[in-house]
Every structure is written in C-alpha cells, then in structure tokens.
Amino acid sequence: MTSSQRKPIKAVGLMSGGLDSTLAARVLKEQGVEVIGLNFSTGFCTYDHHRAIARKDEDPRRMRNVALQAGAEAEVEVRVIDVADEYLEMVKHPKHGYGAAANPCIDCRIFMLNKAREIASQEGADIVFTGEVLGQRPMSQHRNALDMIEKETGLKGRLLRPLSALHLPPTIPEQEGTIDRERLLSIKGRSRKEQERLAEDLSIEDYPQPSGGCCFLADRNFGVRFHDLIREEEVMGRKVSRDEIVLLKVGRHFRLSASVKAVVGRDEGENGFLERFRDGRWRMAALDHVGPVTIVVGEPSVREIETAAALTARYCDGRREPSIRVRAERSAPHDEASAAPADPPAAEVLTVAPATEELLATLRVGL
Amino acid sequence: MTQARILKELERIKAPDDLEGDQVLDTMGLYCPVPIIRTAERTREMATGQVVEVLSDDRVVLIDMPAWCLSAGHIYLGFREEGRGWRLFVRKK
Numbered sequence: 397m398t399s400s401q402r403k404p405i406k407a408v409g410l411m412s413g414g415l416d417s418t419l420a421a422r423v424l425k426e427q428g429v430e431v432i433g434l435n436f437s438t439g440f441c442t443y444d445h446h447r448a449i450a451r452k453d454e455d456p457r458r459m460r461n462v463a464l465q466a467g468a469e470a471e472v473e474v475r476v477i478d479v480a481d482e483y484l485e486m487v488k489h490p491k492h493g494y495g496a497a498a499n500p501c502i503d504c505r506i507f508m509l510n511k512a513r514e515i516a517s518q519e520g521a522d523i524v525f526t527g528e529v530l531g532q533r534p535m536s537q538h539r540n541a542l543d544m545i546e547k548e549t550g551l552k553g554r555l556l557r558p559l560s561a562l563h564l565p566p567t568i569p570e571q572e573g574t575i576d577r578e579r580l581l582s583i584k585g586r587s588r589k590e591q592e593r594l595a596e597d598l599s600i601e602d603y604p605q606p607s608g609g610c611c612f613l614a615d616r617n618f619g620v621r622f623h624d625l626i627r628e629e630e631v632m633g634r635k636v637s638r639d640e641i642v643l644l645k646v647g648r649h650f651r652l653s654a655s656v657k658a659v660v661g662r663d664e665g666e667n668g669f670l671e672r673f674r675d676g677r678w679r680m681a682a683l684d685h686v687g688p689v690t691i692v693v694g695e696p697s698v699r700e701i702e703t704a705a706a707l708t709a710r711y712c713d714g715r716r717e718p719s720i721r722v723r724a725e726r727s728a729p730h731d732e733a734s735a736a737p738a739d740p741p742a743a744e745v746l747t748v749a750p751a752t753e754e755l756l757a758t759l760r761v762g763l
Numbered sequence: 764m765t766q767a768r769i770l771k772e773l774e775r776i777k778a779p780d781d782l783e784g785d786q787v788l789d790t791m792g793l794y795c796p797v798p799i800i801r802t803a804e805r806t807r808e809m810a811t812g813q814v815v816e817v818l819s820d821d822r823v824v825l826i827d828m829p830a831w832c833l834s835a836g837h838i839y840l841g842f843r844e845e846g847r848g849w850r851l852f853v854r855k856k
Contacts, residue, residue: 433834437796447794447823460826461796467834469766474834475803476796602767 405574406430407556408516409525410508411474412610413462415591415603416559417527422470422598423558424525427579431472431525434515435463436508439480439638440487440612445645449665462604469600477515483507484641487613488626497619499611501533502541509549516554523556523569530560531585559583559591612645620762621649628655639673640693646670647688650707650759656694657761658704660711675727680708683721683745687712702748703759710751722746766833773829776841778852784816785809791848795823799831802853806837809855814840820848828853 407424411417411433425431437444447459467474486507490500512524531538542564546555553568561570561580569575583590595603612618621644629636632655646666647659661667667689671679678692678701690708692701701724709720725743764772788805790798798819805815817828825842828851832839840852 435796437800444794444796447821456823456826459795459823460830461799461823464796464799464827464830464834465770468770468830471766472834473836474831476800476831478797478800599765600767601765602770 404428404430405523405569406432406519406521407523407525408432408434408512408519408521410512410527411435411463411466411472412527413464413466413604414527414610415588415595415600416529416532418466418470418600418603419591419594419598420525420527420558421466421472422600423579423581423594424556424575425470425472426598427576429575431470432515432519432521433463433467433470433472433474434508434512435461435474435476436479436483436511437476438483438504438611439641440483442610442612445612449646449669451665465602469602475515477511479507479511480638484638487622488629494619495614497614497616498622499614499619502545504613505541505545506548509545509551509555513549513551513554522574523554523567524551525556525558527559528557529583529585529591530557530563556580617762618644624649624651624761643670643673643691643693647691648707648711648763649761650704650756651761652692652696652700652703652759653694656692656696656700658690658692658707658759660690660707661688662711678704678724678726680705680722680724682708682712682714683723685712685714685720687714702746703751703755705746705748706751706755707759709748710756712750715750717750719747719749722748770830770833773833773839774826776829776839778841778843778850780843782814782840782843782852784852785813787816787818789818790824791818791820793819794821795827798824799827802828802831803835806853806855811855814852814854817851817853818845818848819851822849824851825849 407429409421411421421431421433450459463474486503487500490503492502494500516524546552556567559581560583562582563584566577570577625636643659646669647661650658652658661670670689670691673691680690688708688711690704692704705722705724708722714720723745728741788801790801802817829839832853836856838854840854842849842851
C-alpha cells in the first residue's frame with residue numbers, strides 16, 4: 397500500500413521544544429500524519445522563570461518559548477497547557493522516586509503521557525509520540541523504563557518513539573501499515589550527530605542546544621529547598637501554596653523555624669521578583685544601604701523578625717558595620733475574596749547586627 | 764524560505780493604526796506562556812476569520828505570539844506599541 401492510499405492518521409505528542417521532539421513530530425508529519433504537539437507548563441521550567449526575573453534590557457529572544465518556536469519550525473500545531481497544580485501533587489509523592497535532586501523523571505513521563513493519552517482520546521488521535529531516544533538518559537530512557545512507562549500509561553502499542561522506533565517493537569499503526577515503519581529511525585545513545593544531520597536535511601535551523609538544565613527539579617540546590625518545604629508540609633500538616641514553590645526558585649533561603657523561612661534576594665532581578673510576594677508577608681530592606689529585599693514566609697515571632705532583619709543586614713553593602721537599620725513592614729493581605737479579617741499592616745525600623753557566618757550556616761537551606 | 768526566516772519576518776510586522784479586533788483579550792501583568800494559553804483558549808471560542816486583539820506588557824509575547832500563530836496556523840497581523848505594552852492581532856484560521 398502506498399502512503400497516498402493509507403488512511404490519514406492523527407498523532408498527539410510531547411513537545412518540549414528540544415531538537416528530539418521537534419524531529420519526532422517532523423518525521424511523522426513527513427509521512428502525512430496529522431500532528432499536534434503538547435507542551436505542558438509545569439511551573440518548574442527554568443525558561444519560564446527566566447522570563448519572570450529578566451532585566452528590562454535583556455534580549456526577549458533568549459526568553460522565548462522554545463516549544464512554540466519548535467512548532468513553527470516543524471510546521472506543527474503546539475498547544476501550551478497549564479498543568480502546574482496537578483503536576484505539583486505528583487512531584488510531592490512520586491511513585492518511582494526521585495533522581496539526584498527533586499526530579500521524578502519516570503513519574504513525570506508517566507504524568508505527561510497520561511495527559512497526552514487523555515487529549516489523544518478527545519482529539520480522536522490514533523497514537524501518542526515522544527522524542528525519546530533509547531539510551532539517551534540514564535533514568536528514564538533505557539529500555540526497561542520505556543517498556544514500563546508504556547505499560548503504566550495504558551499506551552501499549554500506541555506509544556511511538558519515531559527516533560528510536562526501529563530498536564523497539566512495532567506499534568499498532570506500524571503493524572497495520574498506517575504508519576510506515578521503514579520511514580522511522582534507529583537513533584540510539586547519547587550522541588547528537590544523527591539528530592543534527594536530520595535537522596539539516598529537514599531545514600530545521602533554529603533549535604536550542606541540549607543543556608540538560610531546563611527543569612528546576614533536576615537542580616540539586618532547588619532539590620534541597622524543595623524537600624525542606626515538603627518536610628514542612630508534612631510536619632505542620634498544611635498544604636504548601638504555589639507561591640511557596642515559586643519562591644524556591646529565587647534568593648538565599650533560611651529556615652527560622654518549622655513553619656517560618658526568610659528568602660533573601662541576591663540581585664536586582666530577584667529583589668524585584670520577591671516584591672511581588674510581599675502582600676500579607678513581612679518584607680525587609682536595609683534603610684541606609686543598598687542591599688537585598690527579604691520576604692518572610694510564614695508567621696514569624698518577634699525573635700524571628702529580628703533574625704530575618706539580621707540576615708538582610710548581612711547581605712547589604714554595610715555588612716561590615718556593627719549595626720544596621722532595617723525597615724521591616726507587613727502589608728495587609730491582598731485578598732478581596734476572603735471575608736476573614738485581615739491582619740493590620742505593620743512597620744518598624746530595627747537596629748540589628750549583621751548575621752554571623754555561624755548563624756548563616758545553621759539556618760541556610762541549600763546554597 | 765525556511766520556517767525560521769518566515770518567523771523572523773512575522774516578528775517584524777507592525778499592525779496598521781486603524782486595525783481593531785472583534786474581541787479584546789487583556790493579559791496585562793501576565794508572563795508568557797500565559798498570554799499564549801489565554802489567546803489559544805479565546806480563539807477556540809471564536810469563528811473563523813475573526814480577529815482577537817491581545818493586550819500584553821510582556822515583551823516576550825512579541826516573539827511567542829507569531830511563533831504560536833505559525834505553529835497553529837492562525838494569521839498573525841502584527842503588533843502596535845501602546846502605553847507600557849503592546850496590542851497584538853491574530854486572525855483565527
């Protein structure tokens with residue numbers, strides 16, 4: 397049967413914006429498959445965060461959504477889908493555990509493929525595809541992991557990895573002949589050469605280099621902070637908010653008690669970012685010196701407010717002086733929907749000694 | 764012309780001063796990809812040929828919106844600077 401005689405089929409797939417998923421989409425499109433790319437906004441993408449803290453003079457091209465760019469390059473519709481709340485619940489309790497940081501790579505794959513399966517069903521798609529390459533990633537792309545992911549997502553026979561397809565059993569559309577197996581690929585391992593050659597053949601010229609660092613969860617420092625926060629959730633018996641997760645991405649973190657943390661900005665971009673989280677929280681800054689903005693998360697005691705002020709003083713330009721004046725203020729929570737009485741705003745100027753190295757070492761969470 | 768070059772051309776398109784959308788979507792204060800997610804949701808409710816006018820103050824939208832249009836098949840009609848942000852125009856395919 398020639399490709400023109402075959403029933404046109406539809407595929408839904410995961411598109412990160414990296415070269416592999418872009419090529420996978422394009423390989424299918426080249427044989428007449430109708431392709432929809434899915435890009436899940438998980439809340440842990442470093443690109444998204446970069447946008448939020450970027451300086452005003454930074455080139456916006458460096459902050460573009462690479463999946464949309466890939467969709468434009470591959471001539472494939474890419475849908476960006478917000479899954480942040482659901483994804484966070486998965487990250488807190490991954491069935492298959494974490495990698496070296498807070499990265500639940502196998503559960504992440506299963507989560508995204510389950511979502512893709514749901515969307516494939518709504519769209520009447522025949523198959524789900526990914527840009528996975530056999531042997532490329534140690535935790536999630538070895539053969540056993542690929543088989544297990546396929547089984548757990550209920551996609552057996554319907555999950556196609558076009559770049560490594562010839563190393564894997566044929567999917568149902570390949571067996572039926574609606575996808576031409578001979579036009580799928582046999583890429584394997586960590587080398588990028590074959591992908592780069594294919595990109596050139598397909599005139600795909602603008603794609604990000606693999607960095608391996610596009611997810612906060614794989615960052616060891618973020619991982620330390622994340623696990624610390626989840627311990628707080630378990631110890632205090634409360635659910636951490638999305639804001640608290642977002643705050644893990646910036647600043648220096650100090651745990652003042654089981655339920656109170658101080659986040660100290662490291663530069664102008666982070667200070668600006670932290671300002672967005674001041675509503676209803678204590679916010680601190682040195683009065684007479686250039687220095688960080690500090691946000692206190694939780695309900696601090698008087699002593700913890702003083703400690704947070706000492707931390708603020710420690711990172712301002714006057715840190716070698718014996719005492720520093722720090723303005724500490726708390727605005728009323730900005731929650732018009734809540735009928736509960738809001739705490740009244742508060743402000744005071746504290747004169748404190750900058751925190752010592754010993755204190756920093758005791759309180760610091762991560763780097 | 765490659766898709767990358769087409770995209771660069773699209774990014775430069777300025778919308779005419781008198782262009783108006785059939786619908787207006789305000790995404791001021793939201794960072795990409797949220798303006799794109801909202802635009803995609805809005806276009807799903809619109810009829811083919813209608814134009815949505817998107818307000819945004821995230822300059823990354825000037826890069827992401829034409830890319831999304833090229834990816835999804837909608838027609839990007841360009842952007843206009845306005846106050847502290849931009850108005851971008853998209854015709855539904």
